[in-house]
Amino acid sequence: MTALLQQPLIALFVFYALGIAGWLLLGKLRVPAPAILGPLFFLGAASFFGLDLKIPPQLRPLLSVLLGIILGLRFNLKIKGLVRILLLVSAWLAVLTLAAALALIGLGVDKSTALFASTPGGLTEIALVALSFGTDTFAVTLLQTSRMLLALLVVPFAARIALNRKTEEADRAKGPASEREGGAERDSGGEQSSGGDACPLRPIHWPVLAALGLTSAWLFGLAHIPAPNMMGPMLSIGIYTKFRRFKAKINKTLQTLIQIGVGGIVGLSMDRDSILSLPSYIVPIIALNAIIVGGCLVLAFVLYRMTGWDIATCLIATAPGGMSPMILLALEMGADSRRVTIFQVLRMVLVLLFTPFAAQMLLPTPP
Numbered sequence: 001m002t003a004l005l006q007q008p009l010i011a012l013f014v015f016y017a018l019g020i021a022g023w024l025l026l027g028k029l030r031v032p033a034p035a036i037l038g039p040l041f042f043l044g045a046a047s048f049f050g051l052d053l054k055i056p057p058q059l060r061p062l063l064s065v066l067l068g069i070i071l072g073l074r075f076n077l078k079i080k081g082l083v084r085i086l087l088l089v090s091a092w093l094a095v096l097t098l099a100a101a102l103a104l105i106g107l108g109v110d111k112s113t114a115l116f117a118s119t120p121g122g123l124t125e126i127a128l129v130a131l132s133f134g135t136d137t138f139a140v141t142l143l144q145t146s147r148m149l150l151a152l153l154v155v156p157f158a159a160r161i162a163l164n165r166k167t168e169e170a171d172r173a174k175g176p177a178s179e180r181e182g183g184a185e186r187d188s189g190g191e192q193s194s195g196g197d198a199c200p201l202r203p204i205h206w207p208v209l210a211a212l213g214l215t216s217a218w219l220f221g222l223a224h225i226p227a228p229n230m231m232g233p234m235l236s237i238g239i240y241t242k243f244r245r246f247k248a249k250i251n252k253t254l255q256t257l258i259q260i261g262v263g264g265i266v267g268l269s270m271d272r273d274s275i276l277s278l279p280s281y282i283v284p285i286i287a288l289n290a291i292i293v294g295g296c297l298v299l300a301f302v303l304y305r306m307t308g309w310d311i312a313t314c315l316i317a318t319a320p321g322g323m324s325p326m327i328l329l330a331l332e333m334g335a336d337s338r339r340v341t342i343f344q345v346l347r348m349v350l351v352l353l354f355t356p357f358a359a360q361m362l363l364p365t366p367p
Contacts, residue, residue, distance in 0.1 A: 008056040015055050015268075018042045019260040035259035036123045036266075040141060043267030048275055053268060061217075063261045064128050064229035069213045070255060071230075071348070072237025073201070073246065082342065085306065089299065089318065089343060090350055093120060096295040097354070103287045104143075110136070115359060117143035117284075120292055120320035121351030127266045129227050129352070133359050138270045139281065146285045150293050151321030158297070159333055162311040201246045212236050227356040234352065296320050310335065317343035 022038030031037060046053075100118035105111060116130040117140050130140045213233035220228030300314040307314070313335040316326050323344040330340040 008054065011053045011055050012059070015043070015053055015264050016257075016260065018046060019264040022263075023256070023260055035256045036127075036263035037145065039260045039263035040267040043264040044138070044270040044275070045267075047268050047270050048272055055265075055268070059261060060128070060131065060265060061229045063258050063265075064227070065213050065217050065233050066254065067128065067258050067262075068217070068230040068233030069209055069237050070258070071234045071352070072213075073209075073241055085303065086343075086346055088306075089303075089346060092295070092299050092302075093347060093350055094354065096120070096292055099295075100288050100291040103291060104284050107284050107287060109139070109284050112136075112359065113139045113143075116140045116355065117288060118292065119351045119355045120147065120296070121348055121355070123148065123263075123322070126351065126355070127262050128230060129355055129359070131265065131269070132227060132356075137266045138275070139277075141266050142278070142281060143285060143288055147289055147292055147320055148322050148325075150289050151296070151319045152325060154293060154297070155315050155319040155321055155326075156329060156333070159312040159315045159329075159335070162315065163333060166310065166312075201249060205246070209237060209240075212240060227352070231352060231356070234349075292320055309339065313339055316340050320347070323348055 019039030019042065022040070022042030023035045024038070026034035026038035026041075043053075097118045097120065101111075101114045104114035104118060109117070112130075112133060112135040116126055116133075116135050119126060121144075123141060123144050126144055127137055127141055130137050213236065216232035216236035217229045218232075220232035225231060296318045297315070300311070300318045303309070303318060304311050304314040312333055313330070316330045316333070316335050317340045319326050323341075326344050327337055327341055329335075330337040
């Protein structure tokens with residue numbers, strides 16, 4: 001049996017079989033981000049109990065390139081009139097990241113884990129970049145997951161309170177407030193539906209996107225740019241998408257397979273010692289979330305006072321809870337999903353740009 005698991009194709013089949021099983025189970029249990037956390041826990045448990053899978057070494061860079069292409073396709077957004085606010089959000093996130101990293105280092109967490117755990121990005125993106133620097137990905141994922149779960153619990157609750165309060169005020173004011181809300185909703189809906197002369201993304205475009213993504217990843221690697229397999233496709237596809245005015249609809253199956261792959265790779269990177277050290281991270285988890293989640297709640301209030309947008313939009317736009325869950329939450333709660341998308345993409349892009357360069361400057365060269 002052990003010899004069979006050393007065969008790359010068989011190991012890959014077992015890898016994805018376990019990953020898909022974990023995804024389906026956690027999805028049934030309504031656990032957030034099941035396509036990442038399910039494979040992480042299933043493959044982590046398998047690794048803990050001695051399963052030795054030799055998956056193809058090409059899997060990790062392939063996942064990075066595919067993820068970079070998907071992120072690039074999300075770049076087709078309008079940010080006119082938001083530059084001042086975007087700069088404020090960028091600076092605030094950088095300060096929160098550094099403050100959280102320093103707090104974790106002060107609590108005894110090693111520098112690389114502190115840096116990657118403190119960046120408020122998605123689990124998939126941070127896990128891939130952390131893996132390339134030889135970081136303890138279990139600790140990073142644990143801390144990142146705690147941040148995402150807390151944001152997913154706190155933000156909907158806070159947004160619902162804000163919306164209920166706004167509804168009560170509108171009922172008291174009757175005509176004027178209701179008209180303003182209706183106008184805001186119509187404006188948001190118009191922005192959502194406006195496609196202009198955008199070109200829909202068709203299957204025939206994918207060979208061009210794949211060639212562009214692979215070439216840019218190779219060129220970024222030659223230039224020794226950090227995380228080239230992700231950053232190259234992300235930037236090149238983003239520019240190409242904007243130039244061609246694509247109206248991209250991301251394939252959910254592909255996105256899920258990427259998430260399962262990344263979650264499974266992180267799970268396999270766990271070892272018995274890391275898992276047994278879980279209790280030692282309780283205090284860092286509390287410190288990290290107090291700074292990152294608390295700081296983003298403060299940022300939402302500042303954004304609300306600066307712009308006059310509804311508080312639900314400000315809360316969801318600045319929440320460090322994962323881009324896709326936050327956009328879906330905005331749609332569900334009637335917030336301005338266009339603005340939420342812009343700020344969530346900004347947060348993710350900042351993390352992908354800032355973290356590898358910061359790691360390259362502050363951390364030892366990975367083996």
